[in-house]
Amino acid sequence: MEFFKIRHDIPFMRHALAFNVVSLVTFLFAVFFLATRGLNFSIEFTGGTVIEINYEHAADVEKVRKALDARGYNDYSVQNFGSSRDILIRMPLKTGQNNADLSKSVMEGLTADDKTAKLQRVEFVGPQVGEELAWNGALALFVTAIGIVLYLWVRFEWKFGVAAIIANLHDVVIILGFFALFQWEFSLPVLAAVLAVLGYSVNESVVIADRIRENFRKMRKASVTEIIDNAITRTISRTIITHGCTQTMVTSMLVFGGPALHYFALALTIGICFGIYSSVLVMAPIVRWLGIRREDLVKPLKEKKQEAVI
């Protein structure tokens, strides 16, 4: 069973410059949207209350708004969620308001209007938690990045570490850019997805880097460009199969997972697409520009080990 048969190396590096310009532009766009529009943080980060309510019939959003106004709330948002019978109410944090009793009071108001209103879910996040989450999220991203650079440095060479992390942070920024552009809700599961993407996309880079290292050992006469082209071509079949499988799973999550997993799956989808792109067309050229040489990777000690294996 073999899906892809590629006889000749594909000259990926020939158009490296063009691809890099494309990624740079995408990256700058992402940064631009992040800076101008910002992320639409969920209440997990900002603090506040989310109440999900289910009706037996189509929910009347206007009536819900009126009921909330009557109770003296303002600055809330009411929207349909998933189906016309479910609504989601978001309320920001307010000083002097007893947050613990908020959901109770809201439910009292709504059930007075309509007996079929059923509380599905309440989430309340205090301000301390929100700040902490944002801080921990940033810290997790930072530690992951540092950890990966260090590991690649030890196992390969610093040039690979730097190239991989540039390529993969570029993925992360682009995912965030999408979330900023479309104002999709950035919640905790999305953060988890972003970090998982960071891991997967490094995974991809490592497989290619591994092959580049091996090619340096085997293809004594080839130029650096040829070596990189060969490495990518030899791994492209694996790249497509692996990511195809992962994407199948993610797609089914996107389709069947319901609203709770929607943005999570969306973030992963973007991440997987750009993960492949960046490993193949961003990481490899950067390694080349950083001036990778045969001597960086082929050390006499490793040579010996290699012989011992076969």
Added chain:
Amino acid sequence: MNRYPRWIYVTIAVALALGLLYTLPNFFGEAPAVQVSTARTTLKIDSTVLGRVEDALKKAGIQPTGVFLDINSVKVRFADTDTQLKAKDVINQALNPDPQDPSYTVALNLLSNSPAWLAAIPIIPARPMYLGLDLRGGVHFLLQVDMRAALSKQLDSYVGDIRSQLRDKNVRHAGIARESNGIAIQFRDSETRDRARTLVAEQFPDLQLADAGAGSELRLIASIRPEAQKRVQETALKQNIQTLHNRINELGVAEPVIQQQGLDRVVVELPGVQDTAKAKEILGRTATLEVRLVDEDAMRSNSTINVDVFPERRRDGSVSNVPTRKQVLLTGDRFTGAGATFDQHQQPAVSINLDAAGGRVMLGVTRENLGHLMAIILFERGKGEAISVAKIQGEFSNRFQITGLFTPEETNTLALLIRAGSLAAPMEIIEERTVGPSLGAENIKKGFDSALALCSNLLLLVALLSMLQATLTLPGIAAIALTLGMAIDANVLINERVREELRGGATPQAAIHAGYERAFGTILDSNVTTLIAGLSLLIFGSGPVRGFAVVHCLGILTSIFSSVVVSRSMVNLTYGSRRRLERVPIGNTSWK
């Protein structure tokens, strides 16, 4: 050549068998059950309770499908929900003849249908996966304990202790005052201050002392040492968790989770609880208790100088003010129990138990203040209310009664209030998550719709999750799906390598060997980097993210194991022992 030593095969077989064993309980599903637990700390669940439950069911003609007894509950399993509901009423009537004062909590629950021998496996019993709240419905609270209040209270009680020590040893000071972070003691001459310093340092090793002031305005500043502060905070947290346990028992939740998180937080998870308002009310009773002496002079003169005034609700509904001294004799954490009882004249009374330290304080106070009034003040949401004002009738220490013209109902309420007030420090709900049960069931369905696949990897993963009893949440299911997607990665890497070796002209056996050997480095590197991301999620993440991270990390480990070890051993078993292997069915390798 491609042969593993026998022990590797045995290990793999054992791992897979264990995997199967620990996955089994998940296939049996759950059955409706009724859980009986004790509502009073004095009552223990034992085989007599079990007998009573069985008798009651037999009398009502209800046939349970299983009866279990564990350390703190009796669980009875039923065939369907109707029987379960009927049985609950029957058991409730049999065990709690007086519904006003229930001795046992009877709650509806779900029990695993898996056979008993699975749960009886020693060391790690085989149980179904532990589902998170988003999958089975319930309430999640994160409570923050106000540690500054705990410390401030500790300082308050030191003020009283230092004062009485100095008086006992006849050291004359010019006043003791509470400051924001410590206690300031005033002196007129340095000689007295030196004596006081030695005395305080000797008697209160938890305090650190510093000199301040000059001339005749000398001061000694005492503050709590950092290590003692830590201890105070730890005990405060423990006490609060204990109190929460007691309060949640009142709710009759089947399997509550009450856990410390960080230094000053408590996570409370109540699966299956629908009445969130009641749950919140019981948890959120941020009450604390203080015992003080009533300032009778101020009471007569109606003066409010140097006293704290608290309202007291009288029996007729009127409210009067009770001026008390500022000194706090006892706080709620010294109370170990309070209950409604009858005194020697068969009058309703409230019996109170204190711990040893509280008893010592009480002995001293009652000896000196015989015939005076003592008030118990309950603080709720920052406001104090005198719930009992009583005359000290005799000398007593850690066991005493409050008597008066009570009705049995009033003594019950008072005892309940006192019990409710024994939180060491106030708490605040800072995070709340409620998931309705229908949403939970829907989430499971949706989650598994997207993860319908079985392989050795999934088997091991589910088994590990069941063994660790790690909480499975919706993001966790997502992680399972992802892991399955990624698990193929290692297999693809290996197959591609083997194929390449064959193309390079290696013999089939050598190709298999070299393919696995070469691919291993790549697999290791790529998975370690993914694991780095997973681990940092695990460390810094909280709530749903942690659920994702646990499954993610475990998934990476099981997928390395199944692709590298299990698949290799299968290949070895199939091809390894053949002397002359012509070809490996791995695609066309004739072209280069």
